[in-house]
Amino acid sequence: MKRARYIHLADMLSTAIEEGKLAPGTKLPTHRAFAEQFSVALATATRVYSEVERRGLIVGEAGRGTFVRDVGLPPALGVRQTASDGLVDLVFNMPGNAGDADMLRAGLRRLAAAGDLEAMLRYQPHGGRAHERRIIAESLAGTLGPIDPDCLLVTSGGQHGLATVALGLLRSGDRVATDTLTYPGFKSVAALQGLDLVPVEGRHGVMDPDDLERQCRARKVRAVYLMPTVHNPLGAVMDEATRLHLIEIARAHDLLLIEDAAYAFLEPDPPPSLFALAPERTVYVGSFSKSLSTGLRLGYLVAPESHTDGLLEAIRATTWNAPALISGLVTGWVEDGTLAKSEATRRRDGAERQRLCRTVLGGSSVLSHRNAGFAWLSLEKGVRAEPIVTRLKAHGISASGAGPFATTVAAPQALRLAFGGIAMDALTGIFRTVRDAVDAASVS
Ligand SMILES: Cc1ncc(COP(=O)(O)O)c(C=O)c1O
Structure with a gap:
């Protein structure tokens, strides 16, 4: 024909x-x-x-x-998010809002119209420009309490923030306690810096303070890495009592608390941050990737004054400074309310995706935050993730098992699904394919 x-x-x-x-x-x-x-x-x-x-x-x-x-590049909103090998990508979470291009166009116009543009072509202070640090610090007052802008350092994204902490404050051989399932980017920083990760038991992404205490009694632990507000990959929000208990142990054993807040904006009503509760020993790691744009590469660290020199030295050694063009764009959006709007849009968008996910995959085995663009699917006893991942690949879907997230030798049998950047109208079909693959693995 x-x-x-x-x-x-x-x-x-x-x-x-x-x-x-x-x-x-x-x-x-x-x-x-x-x-x-x-x-x-x-x-x-x-x-x-x-x-x-x-x-x-x-x-x-x-x-x-x-x-x-x-x-x-992986296509943005409205088109299927695909990995470079052409598969629908459920491995990396790359959320986006409709209208992102208009936001960027307006932001660039505003920057171009501003005075003293030439300053952006120069080296910047390692921790960022003073007025921009002030803008970000003021926007965080509700979460962190009043903070000295000199204690806020602008980084080239949250991942760079984590690497800066490891390089500037930790030494090779230091032991860092983590959840048994944690953010893989921290695992790679730890591996490069020669940190010794100590997995601490917990429940559904909330670390068990008693097990942390046991680990600290058994060996010298230097720091704890936590995502207390919207854990990646499990979506948990740690309650205030557990936060206070962990802080008590951190104080008793002189631990540095590394609080990763990359997804914290998804929770509209969080308990007080670790930084607000223990500002003397917490480094708060922030990022605009999930709330605004993954490609901008902007984040920040908020740290006790005693730690800023080490962190500044690490920024100096890695990037010298985050690009002023990018920090200028982002702080403009912080000031004019674009960031707050984008965060609200992402929460609504995530909530809709979660509803679709739970409708198709059933609620009982899904762990996630109600506003997140990712979920964790625990598999029934005896069901292995690997054949499901292989089967999904044959259906054009790339997904991950628990391995990349696990800090224990044996990873649990589970699937991690990241779908923040998948076109909404394709999601139900994709979840059905996942469900069928899981069902097929369960009967075979
Ligand atoms: C928990 C967590 N922390 C940090 C990051 C790094 O974010 P960024 O893109 O700002 O480097 C991510 C990215 O996925 C993340 O999930």
């Missing part, structure tokens, strides 16, 4: 993009000009563009035209 003319043209355009003949950002002809160029009806040209947009290769921007997307 003869292939429809529009499919033929869509294939041709797709090939030109995939082969790099049309570079990312290239503006395509209007539908009318395309129709004239290929002697087809205007409606056919529109179908061609719709088809290529559906494939995630171009994007139409209201009032501006149609542009080639960067196919080397």
Whole structure:
């Protein structure tokens, strides 16, 4: 059967993009000009563009035209998030809001209109520009209490913040207590810096203070790494009593508390932060990746004054300073309320995704935060994650087992699903495929 003319043209355009003949950002002809160029009806040209947009290769921007997307990157909202191997990616959580491009355009315009732009082309203080540190510090008053802006250091993202803590405050061989399931990025920092991770028992992502105490009595532990408000991967929010108990142990054994708050904004009503409760021994690690944009690479550390020199030295040794262009953009959004709006949008978006997840996968075995774009699926006794991951791959879905998150030798049998960046209308189908793969593994 003869292939429809529009499919033929869509294939041709797709090939030109995939082969790099049309570079990312290239503006395509209007539908009318395309129709004239290929002697087809205007409606056919529109179908061609719709088809290529559906494939995630171009994007139409209201009032501006149609542009080639960067196919080397995971597509953003509205298109299936795919890994570089073409699989739907449930491994990395890359949330996005509709309208992100407009936010960036407006932010760049505002920056361009500001005075003393030249200052952005210079080296900056290692901890960031004073007025920007003040803006971020003031925005954190509700969570951390009043903080001295000199104790807030701007970093190139939360991951850089963690590496800065390890490099600036810890030494090779130091023991750091962690949950038995923790953020893999901290595991890689620990491995590079030669830290010795001490897994501490807990329940569903909430560390057990009694086990921490046991570990500290058995050996010298230097620090504890925690995500008390929205744990990754389990989504837990630690209650205040447990926080206070952990702090008591930290004080008794002189532990440094590393409080990772990358996902904390997802919880609208959190208990007091560890930093607010124990400012003398907590380093608070913040990030704008999940609340605004993963690509901007901006975060911050808030630390006791006694620790800032070590942290500044580590920033100096790694990035010298976070780029002022980026910190200028982000602090503009902190000040004008864009950040708060984006956080609220992400909470609503996450809540809808969680509802779909629990509807299809059932609530009982799913652990997650009610507003998060990720979930943890514990498998029944005797069911192994590996064949499920393999089966999902055959269905075009890339997912992860517990291994990357585990700090114990034996990882539990579970699936980690990250779906913050998947198109909402594709989610139910993807969850059904996951459910079928789990069911198939359960009976075999
Ligand atoms: C718990 C946690 N901490 C830190 C980070 C690092 O964030 P960033 O993108 O700001 O480096 C992540 C990213 O996924 C995370 O999940």
